[in-house]
Amino acid sequence: MAFGAGSLFSGWLGDKWSRRNMMAIFFLGMGLALSGISFVQTPIQLGVMLLVVGTVASIYHPVGTAMLVANVDKLGKEMGINGMWGNVGVASSALFTGVINEYFGWRAAFWVPGIACLVVGYLFMRAIPKSADGVSKKSAAGTARVSKSVMVWVIASLIITIIASSITFNSVTVALPKIFQERLSNLTSNTAALGTITFFVYLFGALAQYIIGHLLDKHSLKNVFLPLALIIVPALFLASTMTDYGLIVLTIVIIAAVFGQVTVNDTMLGKYTVDEWRGRAYSVRYFLGFTAAGLSVGLVSILYNEGGFDLMLKSIAALSVFTVLGAVIFPRENRV
Template identity: 85%
Template sequence: MDHSKKIVNYINIAHFIDHYAMLIFAAAVIVIAPTFHMSYGDLLPYATPGFIAFGAGSLLSGWLGDKWSRRNMIGIFFIGMGLALVGIAFIHTPMQLGVMLFAVGVVASIYHPVGTAMLVSNVDKLGKELGINGMWGNFGVASSALVTGVINQYFGWRAAFWLPGSLVLVIGLMFLYDIPKSADKVSKKSAAGTARVPKSVMAWVVASLVITIIASSITFNSVTVALPKIFQERLSALTSNTAVLGAITFLVYLFGSVSQYVIGNLLDKHSLKSVFLPLALVVVPALFLASTMTDYGLILLTIVIIVAVFGQVTVNDTMLGKYTVDEWRGRAYSARFFLGFTAAGLSVGLVSILYNQGGFDLMLKSIAGLGFITILGALIFPREKDHIS
């Protein structure tokens, strides 16, 4: 196996770990809180600094990856994450927990700007590989609550941190052994510089990217945050069983994960705009219709919405990969994820405000209105010249 393939495999595993690790506490907090004689609501805020660091830290991480070493930064990610997770197993006060969760967030911030840039530099079929990489991240999200719940039940909450932490440390040592320092050199297979548009319209590329990242990130996070509660309210005629509702939610997300692979392959065969615009167009009417829908109709519409918004993530990352030179790619991705995670963070408050004012009817219609901004971003995006299918 050549080094490029090994690098891609490790980067995919790192994406899984990144999202898995960030959500362990969300699943374990219900068990941890009573041990400190605290309520769920009292202990949950201790995770806030870590989530802020997850987004804000990406700016420094991307810069270090470009100026120093992406290979070493990913090595720090693996080893640092392993140590931080194992460290949480030894905390004794809420303040110690908050400090260690902050450490997890700082280390987690390394992955997206550095890992994505490293992936792009080692693949030839950019869309396909970014789609596969997105699936690994989504599997990390989906499995974290499930696996953490099982470990909590049978081994205790401390094991929910030190078991995966120990495994991550082993993977980190394997990465440093398998991947040489020469991996920082740009691979000949790199998908860098494959985009072909006149320099005169690059301003439109940048404008489209910024508009799309902000609008689609708010849409993505608003829908994913609200979906479990939407199903609880709107599927009551079908079932009130929380396990069944959880299974339906997982199924919908599964469609989203698969869509990233499909969209990624389409991006390798067709121009960005020809994939970008239909995805943007389908979200608005689907959200409007879903605002008043219930039961099976709602499930079908949410599948359409999730497929489109998950697919948009792959489009955003592919756009950036194609239109940035390798020396700047880490910094470009750091700006992308800083913008995206900041916008996504704002969406939690947005969902709460809109829901309190008019329920999910108002919330979904408002997010649909926001979708017009993504359509604008797709419309102003220039067509590539001489696209090779």
């Protein structure tokens, strides 16, 4: 919840003060917070430190995405590349956490990425000049692609899609390692091996974001948006009863679709906002998305307790129908 709520203030401060300095605070603050978790002794201390992590993490998406979009020539391509590397990180987290936890313990799984964040923060401050905060007037992003009369449908589509797809995205990514642990027991029960499988599944999501980014520069948003939304619903429903290799194949499809949807959402917002307001626009997008995503953690737990992963995946499939609705009502662009 802090991850989502904090993004409102982070995006505003990035626009008003300095995106570059806010990102420096993100890297250094995250490094210190993660390293601090490795020293906790009680559940309360763990909860407090995770709250700090969520608050600091709220800086990255609204500020970092606005900084990225400010000077792009091909918005879809750059969003796809950024998303690809971001999700290589997501994929690597499952792999590295599984391996580090298996052989070095859970505390090391926090201080190792904590030190990595501190190193990257130092390199970031050395490499990125303060002039990077200049407001862009030349970016390919921020040009209206539909008439003002249908802009309300763009906004409605964004709100519906962001909430529904964020719950879907986070529910699947949070639950996937446990789904594999339960449903792949005939293949392996080793946490490092399960982390490796999860890593390769997430890599397909990263590849999908790269491909989707390029497609968004060549085709209208709606023509890319709608097929992705339509794929997710049946794939989740079928995955609810699958095990072993069949489950792995279906989760590749699901992860590719939900990760690709993130690129679509960020590109949509980038096209309809000017740079002066982009940090605040992304802060609202991530406030809605990450708050919904935060709620999804409890939702996964409730649904699992009521009917296992079968009920959880079928329920998320039903929720994903709203993403299809968002894609349907999204207007066609006046491509130029």
